[in-house]
Amino acid sequence: MSRRRLLPREFYARSPEIVAPDLLGKLLTHRRRGEWLTGRILEVEAYLGLTDPASHASIGRTARNAVLFGPPGIAYVYSIYGMHYCLNVSCLPDGEPGGVLFRALAPIEGIESMARLRHLSVEAKPRLLAGGPGRLCQALGISRKERNGVDLTLASSDLQILDDGKVPKAIQVTPRIGIRKAADRPLRFLVVD
DNA sequence: GTGAGGATCGTCT
DNA sequence: GACGATCCTCACA
Numbered sequence: 448m449s450r451r452r453l454l455p456r457e458f459y460a461r462s463p464e465i466v467a468p469d470l471l472g473k474l475l476t477h478r479r480r481g482e483w484l485t486g487r488i489l490e491v492e493a494y495l496g497l498t499d500p501a502s503h504a505s506i507g508r509t510a511r512n513a514v515l516f517g518p519p520g521i522a523y524v525y526s527i528y529g530m531h532y533c534l535n536v537s538c539l540p541d542g543e544p545g546g547v548l549f550r551a552l553a554p555i556e557g558i559e560s561m562a563r564l565r566h567l568s569v570e571a572k573p574r575l576l577a578g579g580p581g582r583l584c585q586a587l588g589i590s591r592k593e594r595n596g597v598d599l600t601l602a603s604s605d606l607q608i609l610d611d612g613k614v615p616k617a618i619q620v621t622p623r624i625g626i627r628k629a630a631d632r633p634l635r636f637l638v639v640d
Numbered sequence: 641g642t643g644a645g646g647a648t649c650g651t652c653t
Numbered sequence: 654g655a656c657g658a659t660c661c662t663c664a665c666a
Binding site for chain 3: 492494501502503525527528529530531533535548550579580581582623624625626627628
Binding site for chain 1: 647648649650651652
């Protein structure tokens with residue numbers, strides 16, 4: 448296994464448009480009941496601050512989106528449509544809102560646990576395991592109550608992003624998905640399969 | 641294989 | 654009181 452480096456806070460203290468493509472190929476890992484569930488990041492979307500109508504931060508600071516306005520490198524977990532969770536990480540220095548939404552992972556460690564959490568067999572296709580924001584959180588066992596506000600840059604955290612040195616061969620940029628506002632902006636980044 | 645519609649609730653107005 | 658940064662099922666072709 449190659450060496451893994453925890454991404455420092457400075458990594459996130461940049462514009463989401465820069466951080467998002469940089470996150471592709473990194474390892475997202477979550478410690479659940481003592482077991483590390485890990486996946487390689489395949490797809491992300493950048494959400495800018497006040498100027499991005501699609502961003503939760505565009506309506507101004509509220510109790511719900513406060514994390515986006517805080518320091519960089521913090522997990523922002525929110526529930527959507529009453530039945531799904533989505534995982535983001537805050538970007539830009541303290542006080543400036545912005546973030547990156549994780550949309551898809553390639554499962555690497557803890558695949559059996561992920562399949563169990565998703566109520567699927569271990570033989571299920573990776574895309575079904577963690578392809579899609581809601582699936583991703585379900586597969587890793589992430590809930591808002593437990594994980595919103597967790598610092599991703601601490602070695603003691605249960606939720607981290609690691610760099611094992613691997614870089615995607617090619618990155619594709621497309622408009623964002625599943626939103627109505629500003630859906631035409633090319634802020635979705637994915638690893639070309 | 642593809643597209644329409646239902647599920648379901650925290651959060652903000 | 655209305656509405657999502659979604660996912661899944663079920664028709665129908």
